[in-house]
Amino acid sequence: xxxxxxxxxxxxxxxxxxxxxxxxxxxxxxxxxxxxxxxxxxxxxxxxxxxxxxxxxxxxxxxxxxxxxxxxxxxxxxxxxxxxxxxxxxxxxxxxxxxxxxxxxxxxxxxxxxxxxxxxxxxxxxxxxxxxxxxxxxxxxxxxxxxxxxxxxxxxxxxxxxxxxxxxxxxxxxxxxxxxxxxxxx
Amino acid sequence: xxxxxxxxxxxxxxxxxxxxxxxxxxxxxxxxxxxxxxxxxxxxxxxxxxxxxxxxxxxxxxxxxxxxxxxxxxxxxxxxxxxxxxxxxxxxxxxxxxxxxxxxxxxxxxxxxxxxxxxxxxxxxxxxxxxxxxxxxxxxxxxxxxxxxxxxxxxxxxxxxxxxxxxxxxxxxxxxxxxxxxxxxxxxxxxxxxxxxxxxxxxxxxxxxxxxxxxxxxxxxxxxxxxxxxxxxxxxxxxxxxxxxxxxxxxxxxxxxxxxxxxxxxxxxxxxxxxxxxxxxxxxxxxxxxxxxxxx
Numbered sequence: 510x511x512x513x514x515x516x517x518x519x520x521x522x523x524x525x526x527x528x529x530x531x532x533x534x535x536x537x538x539x540x541x542x543x544x545x546x547x548x549x550x551x552x553x554x555x556x557x558x559x560x561x562x563x564x565x566x567x568x569x570x571x572x573x574x575x576x577x578x579x580x581x582x583x584x585x586x587x588x589x590x591x592x593x594x595x596x597x598x599x600x601x602x603x604x605x606x607x608x609x610x611x612x613x614x615x616x617x618x619x620x621x622x623x624x625x626x627x628x629x630x631x632x633x634x635x636x637x638x639x640x641x642x643x644x645x646x647x648x649x650x651x652x653x654x655x656x657x658x659x660x661x662x663x664x665x666x667x668x669x670x671x672x673x674x675x676x677x678x679x680x681x682x683x684x685x686x687x688x689x690x691x692x693x694x695x
Numbered sequence: 696x697x698x699x700x701x702x703x704x705x706x707x708x709x710x711x712x713x714x715x716x717x718x719x720x721x722x723x724x725x726x727x728x729x730x731x732x733x734x735x736x737x738x739x740x741x742x743x744x745x746x747x748x749x750x751x752x753x754x755x756x757x758x759x760x761x762x763x764x765x766x767x768x769x770x771x772x773x774x775x776x777x778x779x780x781x782x783x784x785x786x787x788x789x790x791x792x793x794x795x796x797x798x799x800x801x802x803x804x805x806x807x808x809x810x811x812x813x814x815x816x817x818x819x820x821x822x823x824x825x826x827x828x829x830x831x832x833x834x835x836x837x838x839x840x841x842x843x844x845x846x847x848x849x850x851x852x853x854x855x856x857x858x859x860x861x862x863x864x865x866x867x868x869x870x871x872x873x874x875x876x877x878x879x880x881x882x883x884x885x886x887x888x889x890x891x892x893x894x895x896x897x898x899x900x901x902x903x904x905x906x907x908x909x910x911x912x913x914x915x916x917x918x919x920x921x922x923x924x925x926x927x928x929x930x931x932x933x934x935x936x937x938x939x940x941x942x943x944x945x946x947x948x949x950x951x952x953x954x955x956x957x958x959x960x961x962x963x964x965x966x967x968x969x970x971x972x973x974x975x976x977x978x979x980x981x982x983x984x985x986x987x988x989x990x991x
Contacts, residue, residue, distance in 0.1 A: 527734055527859065527927065529859070530859055531753070533751075533754075534754065534861060535861075536747065538865065542820055544761060545816050548769070549765065550812035553768035553772040557790055558790075558794075560772075560775030560776075
């Protein structure tokens with residue numbers, strides 16, 4: 510045995526039993542260590558190991574689950590934000606559209622009113638012109654009749670159709686109706 | 696001066712005064728006690744004669760070690776909870792230390808799975824053997840004391856690992872284990888070759904080769920002596936300081952002086968050396984086994 514080499518020099522002293530191996534104790538050690546190892550190996554260690562591994566797995570799973578949940582909630586939040594953004598932009602669009610519609614409507618109304626006003630003005634103007642023309646025509650007729658009558662009184666003779674026309678044309682040509690007509694040129 | 700300092704100075708002063716008083720009362724010139732041999736504290740007396748397997752205090756300590764090793768581990772294994780209490784947490788830390796640091800840290804994973812029961816048991820067995828070595832038990836049948844007419848063996852500190860036989864046989868098992876593993880993994884020639892460092896050729900081989908071979912055998916000796924001598928020396932110092940010195944020199948008052956040292960050494964041994972030696976033994980075993988299969 511390897512230890513006997515170092516045991517020899519001190520064998521003479523009274524403490525030599527301290528370093529001389531005791532075979533019985535060695536056997537006991539071997540037996541008891543063997544039993545301990547067998548029991549721990551077959552019964553204790555697998556259970557402890559299994560429990561530790563199971564916990565390890567459980568921890569890993571819960572970490573994974575927590576990460577998944579966080580990811581999901583992040584996505585959800587993102588989705589909500591997206592929707593909120595959409596809703597806001599839609600709202601803005603609606604307002605914008607409403608404003609545009611209102612503007613268009615206002616413009617249309619204004620244009621319509623303008624058009625209507627102009628139409629009315631035009632109509633009035635036309636009526637005035639018509640009336641004026643009618644009045645002028647009446648005046649002409651009156652003037653023509655008066656002219657014929659006056660001429661007949663002066664000449665004591667009935668005028669022929671041709672004379673009459675000529676006289677009327679002459680008389681009317683000298684009269685200025687422009688003052689009666691509405692101020693068209695302006 | 697702070698309060699703490701005052702208290703410490705007070706204790707020191709009290710200590711010195713009592714020391715002087717004891718010196719005066721009992722006298723400084725004691726007579727030497729040549730009968731008391733401190734190594735006899737570690738003698739194995741056979742209690743039950745069973746031939747080679749006779750039961751003595753070493754066997755008792757081994758039995759206690761075995762019961763504690765198996766008992767605590769089975770107890771914990773039987774009630775492993777998903778939510779651990781403090782004891783379970785402590786055992787789990789210990790278990791992880793054995794499995795991850797000692798075993799897996801020094802060998803490949805498949806080998807670690809195979810060798811963990813051995814290395815784990817080795818650690819626990821040595822650890823318990825060391826720890827109960829600091830528990831005074833009535834095992835000194837040479838010196839009995841009388842308690843109400845009952846002769847009770849004196850309480851003594853002993854440890855199975857303070858006897859060379861226990862570390863030696865464990866080291867022998869380790870020695871066989873790593874050599875067996877090495878030869879199996881690399882073949883006999885390959886294993887012997889792997890012991891010699893790479894790059895050694897020619898005449899150097901004659902010089903270094905035998906040295907390396909011897910160093911493998913020295914592992915057996917160093918494993919044994921490291922554990923045995925550490926525990927034995929620790930117990931020796933505790934015994935000397937706790938009264939052995941005073942008895943041998945016949946200076947009774949000296950006991951007062953050495954007792955605090957004994958307590959300090961006791962705590963040091965219990966708190967550090969016992970665990971450290973078990974850790975070193977198991978770690979070296981793992982390193983040897985792990986190293987035996989790798990090519991250098």
